Amino acid sequence: MDATKVNIPSNIDLADKDFGIPGEIDMLIGCELFFELLRPNKFRSPCEKWLFQETVFGYIVVGSFDKFEEKSYCGNKFR
Numbered sequence: 001m002d003a004t005k006v007n008i009p010s011n012i013d014l015a016d017k018d019f020g021i022p023g024e025i026d027m028l029i030g031c032e033l034f035f036e037l038l039r040p041n042k043f044r045s046p047c048e049k050w051l052f053q054e055t056v057f058g059y060i061v062v063g064s065f066d067k068f069e070e071k072s073y074c075g076n077k078f079r
Contacts, residue, residue, distance in 0.1 A: 006050055015058035
C-alpha cells in the first residue's frame, strides 16, 4: 500500500507514526478491549475512503485501498 496517497491532516497525531510502512507488530488488541480504547472524535476524508478515528493511542486510519484501480479521484474531475 502506498500511504502517500492518504492525505493525513497535519493537526492529528497518528497512533502509528509509520503508518503504511511494513514493520513489526507492537501489540494485538482483542475485541473485548478495542471499543474501550476509542474516543468520540472521528472524521472522514473528503473522498469518503478513509475514516480517522481517535483512540487513547492517537488516531487510527481505516478504509479501503483498491490497488487495482488505475486512477482514484478525491474531489471533482474536470475534462
